[in-house]
Amino acid sequence: MNSHFLDQFLFVALPYVCLFTFFLMTIYRYRMQTFSYSSLSSQFIENKQHFWAVVPFHYGILVVTAGHLIAFLIPRTVLAWSSHPLRLYVLEISALIFGILTLIGLVGVVVRRFSNTKIRKVTTVTDWILFGMLLVQTISGIGVAIFYPWGSSWFATNLSPYLWSIFKLNPEIAYVAAMPHLVKLHIVLAFLTIGFFPFTRLVHLLVVPNPYLWRKPQVVRWYRRPKQM
Amino acid sequence: MNIRSQVSMVFHLDKCIGCHTCSIACKNVWTDRKGAEYMWWNNVETKPGTGYPTKWEDQEKYKGGWESNGNGKLDIKSTSKARIVPNIFHNPHMPSMDDYYEPWTYDYQNLFNAKEGPDQPTAEPISMIDGEKIDVQAGPNWDDDLGGSPIYAENDPNLEGLTEQQRLQLSSVERLVFFYLPRICNHCLNPCCVASCPSGALYKRGEDGIVLIDQQKCRAWRSCVAACPYKKTYFNWFTGKSEKCILCFPRLETGQAPACFHSCVGRIRYLGVLLYDADRLEEVAKLPDDQLVEGQRSLILDPHDSAVIAQAKKDGISDGVIESAQKSPVYRFVMEWKIALPPHVEYRTLPMLFYVPPMSPVQASKPEDTIHHETEDLFHDIDSSRVPMKFLANLFGAGHEGGVRYALAKQKAVRWHRRAETVGDISRDLADRILHEANCTREEADEIHKLTSLCTFEDRFVIPPMHREQAIEMMKEPHEHREETGFGFVGGPRRGL
Secondary structure, eight states: OOHHHHHHIIIIIHHHHHHHHHHHHHHHHHHHOGGGOSOOOOTTTOOSHHHHHHHHHHHHHHHHHHHHHHHHHOHHHHHHHTTSHHHHHHHHHHHHHHHHHHHHHHHHHHHHHHHOHHHHHTOOHHHHHHHHHHHHHHHHHHHHHHHSOOHHHHIIIIIHHHHHHHHTTOOOTHHHHTSOHHHHHHHHHHHHHHHHGGGSGGGGGGGOOGGGGTSOSOOEEOSSOOTTO | OOEEEEEEEEEEGGGOOOOOHHHHHHIIIIIOSTTOTTOOSSEEEEESSOTTTTTTTOHHHHOOSEEEOSSSOEEESSOOHHHHHHHSSSOTTOOOGGGSOOOEEEOTHHHHHOOOOSSOOOOOEEETTTOOBOOOOOOTTTTTTOTTOTTTGGGOGGGTTOOHHHHHHHHOTTOOOOEEEEEOOOOOSSOHHHHHOTTOOEEEETTTOOEEEOTTTOOOOOHHHHHOTTOOEEEETTTTEEEEOOTTHHHHTTTOOOHHHHHOTTOOEEEEEEEEEGGGHHHHHTSOGGGHHHHHHHHEEOTTOHHHHHHHHHTTOOHHHHHHHHTOHHHIIIIISOOOBOTTGGGOSOOSEEEEOOOOSOOBSSSSOSOOSSOSOTTHHHHTBSSOHHHHHHHHSTTOOHHHHHHHHHHHHHHHHHHHHHTOOSOHHHHHHHHHHTTOOHHHHHHHHHHHHSOOHHHHBOOOOOOHHHHHHHHSOHHHHHHTTTSSSSSOOOSOO
16 A cells, blocks of 8 residues: 555545544434433542543643634634744743643543542443543644644644645645654544544533523523413 | 412421331332432431531532622522633532432342352442442431431531520430421522523423423533532433422323322322412512512412403413412412411522421420410410521521511411310410411411311312423424324433433
8 A cells, every 4th residue: 555545545535534424423413312412521420530630621622622723714824923933932832731731631531530430330432432532632742742843833834724625625635745644643533533523422512501601591491482472 | 560370389397207208209200210319309308407418508518599799680609600611611519429428229139149158148238330339328318317416417507596505405315306308399480500501401391380401401511400509400420411300290291299299198298389470580589688588478479369360361371270379278378378488598599399387396495384374475485496496597587587486376376276176275265365466367277277187189289280282282293292102202311322
């Protein structure tokens, strides 16, 4: 198998399979298995370690994911902002800090789930696979940040166009073919995670409680709505 | 005015014998499932005692209910809108299983499978969560009958504000005193659980006011568990969904009393419809503590008043429900006789389960008193009762004794009136005097007596027509509903996909 074929598979075929699975299955699951959309919190069973694991993990991964999204959506703005070295350092270091925060939280989550027999009872095989994927993904991400610095800039110049080409249905793998293996691993695992997403507990992030902030405090449901109200 | 109807309840604590039949009926019907083993939608507590979950009334710890934030607005004490955003990953006020108890069973198989040995095999307790052997430390009614206990009774949060003498009086040897407090969801008018739900999964049914959790919309953010000051929403650790008392709505819709009501041995429970003005809820929920009980009463409307009836019809309340409200035993206890009081009204959720405070034991703290005919102060044994008035006031009056004293005085007057009528060792004059001082008439006393001690099933439970048949047609295609065999969705609840 030559490397060109492998690249075609990993960076063209796989992304489409994963994205297709993601959209099809999240919608299918939401319509057919609405009940299964839950964060499946285990705070009730164990309340103390929970804080030190779950909170750093969520804050870390939210910031890191948001950073990736911004570099994907507005690459030119990111490049312009990073044109000043000091700003670039601040951006890179804070990204690394939040990446490490994610890793600390994730390790905490896995240790907590593994060491507490009650929590282990409510952890499924899917959860363990997901934790494994996220661990490798987080570690490879931190590795990329350390060994291939200024990612915020080369992501904007190389990976953002690649990702856009995927969404424009005109994939151009030249951008990624030249990337180091660690970066390639990170990209492939990212797509795999997206493909695996609808089968896991991750779906809870699609149902974050937005309307809560502006809805009325009390909710009333009527079977027969009186006419004048 | 915007009139709504609310299925409401009265528990007559003077009649509760603490038998837990209600709890068992509820457990067998609703919570005998994986993930729900620890839940007791109905539980019976001994007061003074710490209750279930432990010290649920201590809102310094649990942060349940509403609080006034200073500028005349009500806020959820645990996670209001502003506070939910940073706290959604880990709810800081969420009780954990340790605050309830770890459910357990016994290793019965060991009785059959144990290897032959010198001793009889035993069935050791094992956790119902991980199957490991456990050292049982707590149960759902671990404080049962333990009035006077230094572990349970002395840690009752309602003892706040009691003098040292009053505390001693509650636990003095051979004279210690306790009573029972059966609890279910109060189906509040201003439910904190509903207001706290980030997903909007909790709701109040418009027609009957029953508070429910939409299992399809619940996403396990856990806010309701922390927000409910009565700790009557529970987190199912297996399905990752919150659950709560549903007031047996499938039974109510078919004209049957809820399981806990139906099975009550002491016949302490009453159920009926109240009509109330939904436009004034916010105004009343903000009243100062000492006006809350009266404020909540002022929301409840007279179902015999022709103006109320006209407006109720205009607001879509059916004739059957109005008729049911006119016969409601709850209306009589709460509004006509004013002897039933809401629990912990200071949480400002406007609970719609009312309690008749207990008289027993009638014996006061003084050594000589049983029934005094000669003393001028007819209510001395209420004021110096072995259950201090302040304790009952903390439970049923936000710390203010007026409403509790009124309810107890009237109950005592009813007893003396009936004693004058049937036994005759109390003079008619004296009975009339005590009735007068308790703001009661002979007729009213007879009615209270009848509904308290000679009440039939139909007297206790006046269930309004729910018109469910209309509701299904409004909601979905009848054929589609039939395919779901009445359960709402196909497939049993389980964890994740």
